[in-house]
Amino acid sequence: MAMFGPVASAPESATLPRSSDSPLVAPRDLRPEIQALRAIAVLGVVTYHLWPHVVHGGFIGVDIFFVISGFLITSHLLREVAKTGRIKLASFWARRARRLLPASLLVIAASFLATIAFAPASLWDQFDSEFAASALYVQNWLLAFNSVDYLAADNAASPVQHYWSLSVEEQFYVVWPLLILAGIGIAALVSRVSRRTAIAVVLTVVTGASLIYCVLLTHFDPAPAYFVTTTRAWEFGLGGLLALLLEKPRPGNPVLRAVLSWVALAVIVLTNFYYTSSISFPGYRALLPTVATALVIYAGVPDVRWAPSRLMGLRPVQWLGDISYSFYLWHWPPIILLPFVFDHGLTWIQRILILVASIVLAWLTKRFVEDPVRRARWLNRRTPYLTLALTAVTMIAIVVSTTTASTVKDAQIASTIAQNKSLTRSGTDCLGAAAVAPDNQPCVNPSLKGKLLPDAAAGERDWVIPPDRHCRTGVYSPKVLFCTFLKPTSQTNPIRIALVGDSHAEQWLPAVQIIAKQHGWGLDTYLKGGCPFSTVERADNESTSLGSCATWNNTVMQRLAANPYSLIITSEVTGSTFVTNPGETSQEAGVRGLVAQWDKVQAMGTEVVAIRDGPSLPRSVPQCLSGLHGDVAAQVGVCAGKEATALHPDPQVKAAQESGAGLIDLTEFFCQHSICPAVIGSVVVYRDNAHLGGTYSRSLAPYLGRQLTAYLADHPLKSHPSS
16 A cells, blocks of 8 residues: 555545634634644645655644644534533534535545546556545545555555545544533533533543553554544644633733744744654654644734734735645645556646645635535525435445445456456466466467456456455564465375465465465465564564564464474565674575574474565556556556566575575566566566566466475475374
């Protein structure tokens, strides 16, 4: 998955949900400092998305808006409680729906149509699920799930990925008034506790619990921590507690407040440039921009000539804050979709045009969609349930449309994959790896001309293991997942083998399964994303700091020792850096870790065979092929990679020499004449840019089996019956 933001799984996208200018907001709430904060947040996030190397930490704009929302909405609810003693939930939710949903649902619909027109078909299924999740305002939970799902970790950023924060916002609107009602209920039950005190206690407990959970989850599992509502609730709570504090006249000397405002604004600006996408966020680091935002609101507009209020009150600043909601809804989709139109990354001119167009669209949406619906008398004067009903119908219509499109595409993909398996099982000449086998040249099959197996739309789902098998441990988990694919056919001399390692070991399973079945071997798997079968960890893997890879390796070794196999087949991704000892290179550390691990296995009487890793192409092959609109021949020049850059030094090569383990090298089946094609023998080689598709992996079985048999001729397997 593409992702995107302050951690590897966090996207470079952030929606800034708007939280004022609704019928709930009294004129006194349209305060210049809040509008200025919106403008700062808007500029930060947009420039971060358009020029991420200029404004490294612009993603904090989301946190600024969460604090503003907490402050304003809590202020509205407290005034309603003070006036009536209760909260009309249906009316509150209806006002929020009229204010926020028309623009957001419009952008979802427009993005959906643009996706069909411009995005590669291979991405429709993923995008459609995100359209539906965004329409239902659960996008943040979908992204959180995908961030820990290794199979979805390389998902491309969708045109509505930025709706994750709007989803958090809407969930806040549902829960927050209920918490305030809980405070009212506590005050009614405990006579000595005032309503204000009870509400303050409830909000303080929720805010504190959320902050603690945020810090802990960001440390131990940063990928989902970026998205889930529970790690962001404290930011709304901070604004809510500030609203309680400012129910009374604002204390403090105007001069001190002016100084405080300048310092807080400086902190916000500096974090926009100081924070980077490499940090774990939100966690404790989110305290800096959120507390600074609260301090700007607290300082207000002090009556001091040199205070920042004059700057904040400038008309362009106020206007930009006024259109910020629609601005952020519109700016992200073209960033994602236009590269598909131009078939290259965005240029500076195109980025500037996106900026200008987004501002224009935001103003038009504010003028002709947001304000008319918000002020519509026929809605405001009727029961709030009418607004809620219309909202539900619109949301359902979008979900049905996207789901229908996804269902149709799923049916087409299922048909393609079924036809693909039929061809591979029938022994079609020159299919896949057979087309480049050195002893099979020249190899030409006219019936395959113009065919693509699977087609580009199905390429990303050409699994080596069906996702529902759950055979690979996620990057952050130390849990060992064990799967049995075959049992030995011989009861008297059973041979059991295991495939162990990361996702680049997993990609060989279809070929290994064919070989094992031919020999009557049992076959199990021990797989973990991003984790090589080694005593040395990758320095470029976030799981290293959490210890999950080391724990997983230790547990696997214990299981192998307790129940030895006849053969371990392994592989690992190349191009990684490893944790080194003093005076040691990364490559040397990688070799050392493999040798140490393999020596332990061989001491058990188990043979070890490593498969050299394949190429890593510059871009996703299915997405690249989708952009060629069926021109299979064009893939040679457009989607292929150069061998010099696609193949990386593999520590397994030297480790095999030092340990005496076997090494299988199938490079000739990936690269020919210094080029590594994306399609070989009419088969799409990769499911993304570096992981083999199941079809091509199966086509490699005869050649993998040939090298494995040659090694085993000198290293016969010993029977290790399962205990």
